[in-house]
Amino acid sequence: MTAGPWLVLGAGALGQLFAARLATTNDTGSIALLGRHGALNQVRLQETDGNWQTRTLAYPTMAPALVIVATKAFDAEQALKQAQLAPGTPLLLLQNGFSVQPRLSTHWPGPVLCAATTEAAYRQPPPATGVVHAAAGHTWLGDLAATHGALAETVAATLTRAGLAASACDDIGERLWHKLAVNAVINPLTARHRVHNGALAAPPFSAEVEELCAEIAQLMAAAQISPPTEGWRGWVSAVIEATAGNRSSMLQDVLAGRPTERDAILAPLLALADTHALAVPRLRACYHATPG
Ligand code: KPL
Numbered sequence: 001m002t003a004g005p006w007l008v009l010g011a012g013a014l015g016q017l018f019a020a021r022l023a024t025t026n027d028t029g030s031i032a033l034l035g036r037h038g039a040l041n042q043v044r045l046q047e048t049d050g051n052w053q054t055r056t057l058a059y060p061t062m063a064p065a066l067v068i069v070a071t072k073a074f075d076a077e078q079a080l081k082q083a084q085l086a087p088g089t090p091l092l093l094l095q096n097g098f099s100v101q102p103r104l105s106t107h108w109p110g111p112v113l114c115a116a117t118t119e120a121a122y123r124q125p126p127p128a129t130g131v132v133h134a135a136a137g138h139t140w141l142g143d144l145a146a147t148h149g150a151l152a153e154t155v156a157a158t159l160t161r162a163g164l165a166a167s168a169c170d171d172i173g174e175r176l177w178h179k180l181a182v183n184a185v186i187n188p189l190t191a192r193h194r195v196h197n198g199a200l201a202a203p204p205f206s207a208e209v210e211e212l213c214a215e216i217a218q219l220m221a222a223a224q225i226s227p228p229t230e231g232w233r234g235w236v237s238a239v240i241e242a243t244a245g246n247r248s249s250m251l252q253d254v255l256a257g258r259p260t261e262r263d264a265i266l267a268p269l270l271a272l273a274d275t276h277a278l279a280v281p282r283l284r285a286c287y288h289a290t291p292g
Helices: 015-023 073-083 098-108 149-161 172-193 197-201 203-224 231-242 249-255 267-275 281-289
Strands: 007-010 032-033 037-041 042-046 052-056 066-069 091-093 112-115 120-123 129-135 139-142 166-168
Touching: 007 015, 007 073, 007 281, 015 052, 015 120, 015 129, 015 149, 037 197, 066 073, 073 098, 073 197, 091 098, 098 112, 098 231, 112 120, 112 172, 120 197, 120 249, 129 149, 139 149, 139 172, 149 166, 172 197, 172 203, 172 231, 172 249, 172 281, 197 231, 203 231, 203 267, 267 281
Parallel strands: 007 032, 007 066, 042 129, 066 091, 091 112, 139 166
Antiparallel strands: 032 037, 042 052, 112 139, 120 129
8 A cells, every 4th residue: 555656745854854764765666755845856864873865856746655744733734735645645644743633634535644753853054955864763653543553554664664763553642642742842942042952951941841841741641641651751851862962843943934833732732721721821831932
């Protein structure tokens, strides 16, 4: 089912990273990358060992066997509409947050895999054009109803062969909330203070990390979302450490004057707070201090 060409929609840092790494395997037949301004025929990627590689990409066909949606959360549905895919084309969603995933899982007429990834990449600031793979992470993937396990296994195996460690799972909903918690802490704080992720490990920013994690822990307990094995604070700290050299996607957006994923990341937490009548002053302040 996924043996034919794959298409990556969205040429941001993650889209370019996934396309460049997948171009190193023959598994997908060919890999194409479609950005806002059309198809890219190559990507320059700095690998985690520091070496620069240029990967050649295919021209997009009308009927890809799988589409990796790597746009920002707020652009995903529009990008899919413009791509004019065959009905039923399987999707893999890489978006942060928890907004577009439940919507597309309900409305898209084909399998929808969702991914929670800790791969860290950023685009070099202009005039440079390359993408830096700042930290190797792990990608968990599955569908929200846990009915496409075989597809998830195949896609995870292909990503892993391409050097992007991935596993299929049957609890992707929970893992998306875990990833959302990480993004709700790291992204707004790094964007507001204009620092790399690693700066959040130490004072003065570590105190804000602590406070946000405490509110998130309270919310998740009320919503009966199980904590990661390290606990909420431990998990956020582990990602801060693993991605210390990265600029968060929200910081990249703010620096480039682009819209941010504030609503996909923070609004679901504020909605949970409303549902459970919990006060979350720090998260609410974060939402209001972050440009949309
Ligand atoms: O997902 C990320 C992002 O920047 O959006 C993290 C994991 C925080 C890495 O920077």
